[in-house]
Amino acid sequence: MQSTHLREHNLSTILRAVVSSPSPLSRAALAKQTRLTKPTVSKLVEELIGAHLIQEDAPVRSGAGRPMVPLLPAMDTLAAIGIEVAADHVVCLAVDLAGRTLSRRTEYVSVTSATTEDAISCCARLMDQARGEVGHLPIAGVVAAIPGRIAPDGDHVLSAPNLGWDRVPFVSLLREHPALADLSVRAQNDNRLSVLTELDQRPGESFIYIRGYTGVGGAVVIDGELLDGVHGWAGEFGHTVVQPGGDRCLCGRRGCLEAYISYHSLRERAGLGDDVLIDDLIDALARSGDRAEVIGTIGRSLGLAVANAMNVLDVSTVVLSGYLAPIAEEISPVVRETVDRHALAAEAGPITLERSDDLEDPALRGAARAALQPVLSAPGRWIERAARSHMDA
Amino acid sequence: MQSTHLREHNLSTILRAVVSSPSPLSRAALAKQTRLTKPTVSKLVEELIGAHLIQEDAPVRSGAGRPMVPLLPAMDTLAAIGIEVAADHVVCLAVDLAGRTLSRRTEYVSVTSATTEDAISCCARLMDQARGEVGHLPIAGVVAAIPGRIAPDGDHVLSAPNLGWDRVPFVSLLREHPALADLSVRAQNDNRLSVLTELDQRPGESFIYIRGYTGVGGAVVIDGELLDGVHGWAGEFGHTVVQPGGDRCLCGRRGCLEAYISYHSLRERAGLGDDVLIDDLIDALARSGDRAEVIGTIGRSLGLAVANAMNVLDVSTVVLSGYLAPIAEEISPVVRETVDRHALAAEAGPITLERSDDLEDPALRGAARAALQPVLSAPGRWIERAARSHMDA
Numbered sequence: 001m002q003s004t005h006l007r008e009h010n011l012s013t014i015l016r017a018v019v020s021s022p023s024p025l026s027r028a029a030l031a032k033q034t035r036l037t038k039p040t041v042s043k044l045v046e047e048l049i050g051a052h053l054i055q056e057d058a059p060v061r062s063g064a065g066r067p068m069v070p071l072l073p074a075m076d077t078l079a080a081i082g083i084e085v086a087a088d089h090v091v092c093l094a095v096d097l098a099g100r101t102l103s104r105r106t107e108y109v110s111v112t113s114a115t116t117e118d119a120i121s122c123c124a125r126l127m128d129q130a131r132g133e134v135g136h137l138p139i140a141g142v143v144a145a146i147p148g149r150i151a152p153d154g155d156h157v158l159s160a161p162n163l164g165w166d167r168v169p170f171v172s173l174l175r176e177h178p179a180l181a182d183l184s185v186r187a188q189n190d191n192r193l194s195v196l197t198e199l200d201q202r203p204g205e206s207f208i209y210i211r212g213y214t215g216v217g218g219a220v221v222i223d224g225e226l227l228d229g230v231h232g233w234a235g236e237f238g239h240t241v242v243q244p245g246g247d248r249c250l251c252g253r254r255g256c257l258e259a260y261i262s263y264h265s266l267r268e269r270a271g272l273g274d275d276v277l278i279d280d281l282i283d284a285l286a287r288s289g290d291r292a293e294v295i296g297t298i299g300r301s302l303g304l305a306v307a308n309a310m311n312v313l314d315v316s317t318v319v320l321s322g323y324l325a326p327i328a329e330e331i332s333p334v335v336r337e338t339v340d341r342h343a344l345a346a347e348a349g350p351i352t353l354e355r356s357d358d359l360e361d362p363a364l365r366g367a368a369r370a371a372l373q374p375v376l377s378a379p380g381r382w383i384e385r386a387a388r389s390h391m392d393a
Numbered sequence: 394m395q396s397t398h399l400r401e402h403n404l405s406t407i408l409r410a411v412v413s414s415p416s417p418l419s420r421a422a423l424a425k426q427t428r429l430t431k432p433t434v435s436k437l438v439e440e441l442i443g444a445h446l447i448q449e450d451a452p453v454r455s456g457a458g459r460p461m462v463p464l465l466p467a468m469d470t471l472a473a474i475g476i477e478v479a480a481d482h483v484v485c486l487a488v489d490l491a492g493r494t495l496s497r498r499t500e501y502v503s504v505t506s507a508t509t510e511d512a513i514s515c516c517a518r519l520m521d522q523a524r525g526e527v528g529h530l531p532i533a534g535v536v537a538a539i540p541g542r543i544a545p546d547g548d549h550v551l552s553a554p555n556l557g558w559d560r561v562p563f564v565s566l567l568r569e570h571p572a573l574a575d576l577s578v579r580a581q582n583d584n585r586l587s588v589l590t591e592l593d594q595r596p597g598e599s600f601i602y603i604r605g606y607t608g609v610g611g612a613v614v615i616d617g618e619l620l621d622g623v624h625g626w627a628g629e630f631g632h633t634v635v636q637p638g639g640d641r642c643l644c645g646r647r648g649c650l651e652a653y654i655s656y657h658s659l660r661e662r663a664g665l666g667d668d669v670l671i672d673d674l675i676d677a678l679a680r681s682g683d684r685a686e687v688i689g690t691i692g693r694s695l696g697l698a699v700a701n702a703m704n705v706l707d708v709s710t711v712v713l714s715g716y717l718a719p720i721a722e723e724i725s726p727v728v729r730e731t732v733d734r735h736a737l738a739a740e741a742g743p744i745t746l747e748r749s750d751d752l753e754d755p756a757l758r759g760a761a762r763a764a765l766q767p768v769l770s771a772p773g774r775w776i777e778r779a780a781r782s783h784m785d786a
Contacts, residue, residue: 149737158740206623220705227615229707230599231741240701241735243637253735308633309705312613314622342634342646344542347551348624 004380007044010036011379014044015073018054019097019376020200024070045071051383052077053097053375073098078375079134081183082367083123084145084190087112087162087214087264088274090119091361092126094134095368097375103133112164117173119163124177131179138386141371142183144170145190145363147215152231154186161250162214162264184374191217191235193366195226198319198356207317208309209356210237210302212324213363215250216258220313238262242304260301263323278323291330299331303338310343310351321356328355397773400437403429404772407437408466411447412490412769413593417463438464444776445470446490446768466491471768472527474576475760476516477538477583480505480555480607480657481667483512484754485519487527488761490768496526505557510566512556517570524572531779534764535576537563538583538756540608545624547579554643555607555657577767584610584628586759588619591712591749600710601702602749603630603695605717608643609651613706631655635697653694656716671716684723692724696731703736703744714749721748 013034018025025033031041048054055074059067075098083092088110094103105126111119127142148160155171170187174180195209195218204224211218216238220227227234238258239251246255250264259265267276270284285294306318318335320328332353339353340346356362375382406427411418418426424434441447448467452460468491476485481503487496498519504512520535541553548564563580567573588602588611597617604611609631613620620627631651632644639648643657652658660669663677678687699711711728713721725746732746733739749755768775 149740151741222620227706230709231707231738233737234705234707236704236707236737239735239737240704241697244635244697256735304634304637308701311629311633312627312702312705313620314624314627314629316623342632342649344626344629344632345624347542348544 008378008380010034010040011044011048012377014041015048015053015379016376018048018071019073019099019372024057024072026068026070028068030071047383048379051379051386053379053382075100076102077137078140079103079130079137080140080368080371080375081127081130081142082145082193082364082369082371083127083142084361084364084367085111085119085123085163086147090122090126091364092123092130093361093364093368094130095365095372096137097372099365099369102137103130105129112162116165116168120170120173121177124174124180127174127183128177128179131183138389139183140375140382141373142185143193143367143371144185144187145193145367146170146187147190147213147217149231149233149236150187150189154188157187159251161252186370188367188370189217189233190363190367192219192226192232193370194321194362195219195221196366196369197362198321199224199226201357202319205317206313206315207319208237208306208313208315209235209319209321210306210324211322211356211362212261212263212320213322214262214264216262218321220309220315222313222315237305237309240305240308242301257301257305261298266298278327282327295327295331296334298327299334300338302331303335304342306335307339307342310339310345314345316345316348317352317354319354319356321362325355328353401771401773403427403433404437404441405770407434408441408446408772409769411441411464412466412492412765417450417465419461419463421461423464440776441772444772444779446772446775468493469495470530471533472496472523472530473533473761473764473768474520474523474535475538475586475757475762475764476520476535477754477757477760478504478512478516478553478556479540483515483519484757485516485523486754486757486761487523488758488765489530490765492762495530496523498522505555509558509561513563513566514570517567517573520567520576521570521572524576531782532576533768533775534766535578536586536760536764537578537580538586538760539563539580540583540606540610542624542626542629543580543582547581550580552644554645579763581760581763582610582626583756583760585612585619585625586763587714587755588612588614589759589762590755591714592617592619594750595712598710599706599708600712601630601699601706601708602628602712602714603699603717604715604749604755605654605656605713606715607655607657609655611714613702613708615706615708630698630702633698633701635694650694650698654691659691671720675720688720688724689727691720692727693731695724696728697735699728700732700735703732703738707738709738709741710745710747712747712749714755718748721746 027041031038052074055072057070057072059069061067076096079094081094089108091106107122109122146157147162149158157165157168157170159166171185191211194211206222209219218237219235239256241255242257243255247259249256249259266281282294420434424431445467448465450463450465452462454460472487474487482501484499500515502515539550540555542551550558550561550563552559564578584604587604599615602612611630612628632649634648635650636648640652642649642652659674675687
């Protein structure tokens, strides 16, 4: 038992190292990085190659020694499906272990005005199409990015005000579609999925990640690890109060940060539709043609929420993402001024305010990446399962 | 090298287990708890007994087997000194490894109106007296509990508004007293020291700890571990903003929780002196003789800061300490109402609001306990040092 455990742990360590490495690793580099012995690494790598989870690239000769064989995550051997449910569209992405896109489809649908059943049928349809497009590849898992609070079981959406969802048994409803009955599906908060790519780029760092989207959410990262919290809801900066008794938020509460700076609230204020760019939205809100006032309101509210979070967490770095990324430079002076005025961390030196180098669709990419987890965390079990289904076939 | 490391680690694991156990452990129980083999435990326990860090209690016979020999932390073999600097007094406590009080002395002095040098001379005098009273015992360390932000080096107090201190080189100033030149002294935040006893009582739990004292501070505990933050300042709830642009805080900022509910601010509002009890203070503030209004103000401000912290951390338990403990029951309904209105965690079920079972002087006790750390974390080094000084003697 102990040794099965250890083997699984070591297989996982090696597979994760290969998948997350920015450049291909040799067996020797893997041994160094994972602190496993070279013979152990060689044995486990052979096993992962045999199971089509790792592949060898062409040997590279440098100097007089033996050529180095670069190891890569296997391409086109399995699929993981991410799906993102937003207020005005649903998008589905299938990737392989190397993160390459195998399939991607979007349906534009007003989730807020559709029935829950119709919205979930749309998800099911897209997932079914994705599955058709990846052909015979085994599916590692499916993760849905939802802008709301998810029950710790990953099945129920407790509340997603920006979708108009309240207590929706998301996974059960999906399972009612016969074609999907055999898939393992989990729902996760969209912002917590968005931060996953940021984690790769900032190994070991501590930072607050705030993402402006239809709503405002985020994540707390401490020493490179995502803070989960008791229910998996840590980092809900959007519902910290920046004005007691203030404006009504879509969530029903008063004075939330989200009520002042979310895309939804800015659009409502401007009386504009869904598809306006943040830049045009700010121009539309600037009555006298002066953007500074609008930027000031956004920056001060955001700065206050950031300062409060900093005083609780003692973190000095903030990463702005989503619609906040393109205006990060413009709002930074106001945010910084407010943070300096209230955050104790500013006594120790300047805080760092950065914009996320968001890939397109970080929540969707994060969902697909999270859907790979069953393979990454337990490759041994995945290999056994694959062997069994091969025998069945 | 590796084996010295491992030996130190194992010695520390055993010593910590003996010191923190609520009831005496046998060697067999220690082996089970630490997952070390019985022979390893026996060998290390002998070493710790030989070094006067552990002592055996009288054997206990139960049933037919061999009698069980209970192990206890050694008494009267070394001393650790904690000192607490408050606005109106300085108090010094020496304990042994078993946590028993060896010496305790208080000087009433208005630290806020004294010069920094005089206040620190008072600290030096008390430490010197404590050292005299513990006689020949070696001193493990000295930790000073300061109500303020301490630089990460543990030497400088960056700001302690409630003492009127700003950038005070606390440890250097202490070292100028020749009698103390050989002692290892560190300054730590008083609230973070206060929470240490709470940690023992809530192993593995996640909670927010808020302590009302001259100011308002606290700590964040996640899965039984104290969150440090980048500078060791996590948990500064007292300076999160509950009223933007609101009352001026003693720290110079505006709208801090501390400006509304600290002992200092309540006393200022009532125009009362230093030594008023919280109960009398609230009565004095209740103009029409109705405490509800005063309790309401405290509860709503506190509730807002708690709700904001909960949304960032996703923690459902709050422990109230200091002057907030005796009024915890009275303020709970208002705090809970405000938290329920703003904290997402309330969607998942009722939050837990508890009062700390504070020992008398939790910050002082915590400081003495923290002063034992050099022995607890590196018993091997301590043993070597003791052997060397024995040879020198």
